[in-house]
Amino acid sequence: DAGVTQSPTHLIKTRGQHVTLRCSPISGHKSVSWYQQVLGQGPQFIFQYYEKEERGRGNFPDRFSARQFPNYSSELNVNALLLGDSALYLCASSLSAPRDNEQFFGPGTRLTVL
């Protein structure tokens, strides 16, 4: 069975540009979460979506937005990129939103902002 997939694998952008990252959850999973992992740090929670609705948001500026599609895939959008947005962006899926469901992480998209 395919795990969580993310595209692209790597991305290079310049300051001020916009970026869209994509995530496909494990088949049957309805919840997707996004995390930002800056080099040398642990992942930080950005968003959680379940059944196409936002169910949680971390402490990130409004430049960050996301959505979930009817097939449960998800996009993370970041506007007006800053150098500090350079990071590994991880997507995780779980069966549903309830508390004991394990999150399965994808390999991430590495974003470099120049």
Add this chain to the structure above:
Amino acid sequence: AQSVTQLGSHVSVSEGALVLLRCNYSSSVPPYLFWYVQYPNQGLQLLLKYTSAATLVKGINGFEAEFKKSETSFHLTKPSAHMSDAAEYFCAVSKTGANNLFFGTGTRLTVIP
């Protein structure tokens, strides 16, 4: 507020030696606690989780962790290190369950042959 502190950003052990990775948490409510492992160029994989059941939790690959409320700790151990255990390990806490995780800064484990 919730947070975790991982003591030691780098830990080196000899193959066959005990692995001990430290994690202390801060949470205003009874926490859910997790240990994840990250291999180079891969996502995170769940090793084990504590969800207020047994305080000694057994995970995959021979790892286990003990929840100690009095010490606010959730240290990860493995009796005998294997070369394949070399990776980055993250402790995480949540007050709502498996989602909305707060991660520590990670501990890089090196296993010396």
